Amino acid sequence: MGRADSDTSAAPSDYLELTAEVVRDHLAAATPLEAFLEGAGTLTLDQRMLLVDQALVLLEQNYVHLPLKIAMHAVNPVQRLRLIRRQLEQQTPATMPPEWIFHAEMSKVFHSVRDLHTNYQLPAPFANKIAFLPFLVEETGDGPDPRFLVTLVMPGVSAPGFEPGAEITHWSGVPIEQAVELNAGRFAGGNAAARRSRGIESLTLRSLSAHLPPFEEWVTVSYVGTDGEEHELRFFWQIVDSFEGREGPEGEEARVLGVDYEAEEIGRAKVMLFVPHVIEQQQALAAGQAPRSAAGEVASTMPEVFTARSVETPSGTFGHIRIHTFWVRNSSAFVAEFVRLIGILPQNGLIVDVRDNGGGSVWASELTLQTLTARHITPEPFQFINTPLNLRICRSSGDLEPWVPSMEQAVETGAAFSAALPLTPEDRANQIGQQYFGPVVLITNARCYSATDMFAAGFQDHRIGIVLGTDDNTGAGGANVWQQGDFLSDFPLTASPYRPLPNGAGMRVSIRRSLRVGDRSGTPLEDLGVVPDERHRMTRRDLLEGNVDLLARAGELLAAQPVRELNIADVARANGSLRLKVRTSNIDRVDVYLDRRPGASVDVPDGQAEVTVTGATAARAVRVEGYAVGELVASRTMPL
Structure with missing residues (x-):
């Protein structure tokens, strides 16, 4: 050769x-x-000082991971910023170095904490x-x-x-x-x-x-x-x-973001450069046309978010849904489209693929978990770091009020962090319940970040299925991220320390850290990520032939697990009682609840049963839970 x-x-x-x-x-x-x-470099010396001062406020008084990062990476970003500030004080407009050197120093400080939530965003013309x-x-x-x-x-x-x-x-x-x-x-x-x-x-x-x-x-x-x-x-x-992206969350939902903005921007660039047909689909939908899809795919109303199809593997034909992002305007619409798509796919096994997903709405991420399991979902709790400025912020906003008592108490106890409270309301996390009853495998890689880390952690912590990773960890972004401009506009603080940034510059910071639940309860997600249950190394055939070996391995894992069925049929009310027929597969017992109150428990050795529950006159919903050898394996809720 x-x-x-x-x-x-x-x-x-x-x-x-x-x-x-x-x-x-x-x-x-x-x-x-x-x-x-040729057009770069217009920041004045005063503007540079302003950027350093605002970075000091964020990292010293808002940054929730500062103690962790100092310990894990042996860095001191606050001291580095102080040194940059001192150097600027000794410069004049005539002697200050080129602007790119200043940006390089600022970027080094933010990159030193190895946190993709906590960014220094360059001003024009780089923005x-x-x-x-x-x-x-x-x-x-x-x-x-x-x-x-x-x-x-x-x-x-x-x-x-x-x-x-x-x-x-x-x-x-x-x-x-x-x-x-x-x-x-x-x-x-x-x-x-x-x-x-x-x-x-x-x-x-x-x-x-x-x-x-x-x-x-x-x-x-x-x-x-x-x-x-x-x-x-x-x-x-x-x-x-950058190519214009879809609109993100607004209002209350914009406060619960867990996203790697850089990955979101890079994801849009990949679509623009290599799969522009997705943009054509988006534009067609915006023009009121019916959703279209590539050959072999199920048409989605959110083509930039989901790709759904059936895949043939040596172990059988299974559903495959790729979640490209959780960056969506409305989390409820996201979950509804997810449920619709998985309902069209084969019901004997589902591959949920979140590789390269940089996150987005924490609500969209955590609300989706319930659709794949009979277990009760416990959303991840989040903590502020206790500082006087964070306490002022929480006191100024009604939706942050639940964190205030623990932060006030910290003045006496010296606690480093506030109480750990969920961003996702627990009732919403369990409102619609299980929608898919076959086994599920989740595929992850090291570019899964933030809300996607939380989705993978919730999937593993609730034992929904096997996590199959193409890398040793997910990206390990365990926080809720806010923009510097959010502090400036959303909180009416007296003598606010936040100032507008020049030339389109920006900064972001991890404001609340997330903790895992279940067997790993209390473990931070940041830097640790989710270690997969099974590891697959990407092959040449994977890269060039549509992930053929990866999907074959996922198919093997699915084929080794039982397929459940739990259906409610022929529901009827009579004389204050509720009569229903239940059809099951790989389930030996069902328990029936009316408005969360126990009503009946029957064995289903032959896969079907008729159940009558008294006291159903005012009942608004029936929930049937299916068990196999004493373990809850399926659940279906039906409004009445």
Whole structure:
């Protein structure tokens, strides 16, 4: 195998002009990195001081993970900010360094805590920009050493053997494994798996809201092409506006966000660059057209959120639903669409796939759990760190009042954290109950973050099914995140310490930390994440053939578990009693409740039973619980 050619270039005009029509005009405005940087750098010295002062307020008085981060990562972000502030005091407008150096120092402080909730967002012209190369790289672990394959390429990129399946060997002369590790060290991640995953993703896609632009104007990619030959190809970084995303939560629901905003932005960029048909579906829905889908998929009213289909595996045909994000405007609508989709899919087993999901609404995440289990859902509790400023904030807002007594008591007890209280109301977390009765497997990876971490933790803590991970941990984001602007606009504090930030700059902070429930009750989710029950290393076939080996493994796990059935039929009232027929499968006993009060308990050895419950005149709902060998395995609730 020899080198066939060397250092050819992929011209941006070759692929930007061949993109799908729905994104072509947007991508036509992309500019090379060199041209983009010519307009950067307008912050004054006073504006720089203001940014440092506001960062000090957030990290010193609002940041819930500060003690944890100091202990786990041996960092002191508050002291580093104080040092930057002192350096600024010794500078003048004439002697202050270039703006990018200031941004680099601020970014280092925020990245040092390895918390993707806690960000320094660069001002204009960096805000809401994406730096990209026209392909994606992913890692396969089905050999003795990791390998890095090209998995997606934009139309119009034409070079010998450079297509899905090409193997990257060097990145601008650096062996690819070392290049990934160097990148991983630059990008925040709470554990090794999360950092490595971000290191791979950032090879070709970066949000400039969260990171400085690449230092290099181009990269030279050395690869073994699909033709079996060695090649080199030069790609120039392009800068483009982030694609407009769907609307997020508002009002009370906007206070319960758990989201990696950078991942949300990168996810939209991937759709724009590689799967623009999803944008076409969104636009069709917005125009009032019926939902459409790709071949083999169930049409969804939320195509950017869900992909649902049946998958054939060696162990059988099962349902597969991909939840791309929990960033939705309305959590109830999210749950309703999830329930509708899983009702259409095969009922003998379901694969719920949340890989690369950066989170969103904590309510959407936790309200979905009830639909997959008969068990009572206990939402994760959240805590503030006890500071005078956090106490003032909680006193000023009615929805935060439940945390106030414990924070006031901390003045006497010295407790570091407030009481742990849920964001999701427990009655809503159990309101609609179980909707899917087959076994369920959850697939995770290290890019699952925040509300998705909480979904995975709740899935595991309530023993809903097996967690199958393609990495050793999820991303480990265990907090509720607020924007600096939220503090400024939402809380009418006298002598507020918060100030507007210049030039579109922004900051975010983890304000309330989450704790796990069940057998791991009280364990922080931050930095630890969810360790999967089963581990699958992505294979070449997974990367190039639609996750075929991953889904086969999930199918094996599903096929080894029983399929339950619990149906209520022929409900009738007569003389103050309620008569109903129950059909079951793999259930030996059912208990019947009227408005949560026990009414009857009968055995169902042959899979069906007629049950009569007295005192049903005013009953508004009937709940039937199914048991197998004394264990609650199914539950169905029906309004009357």
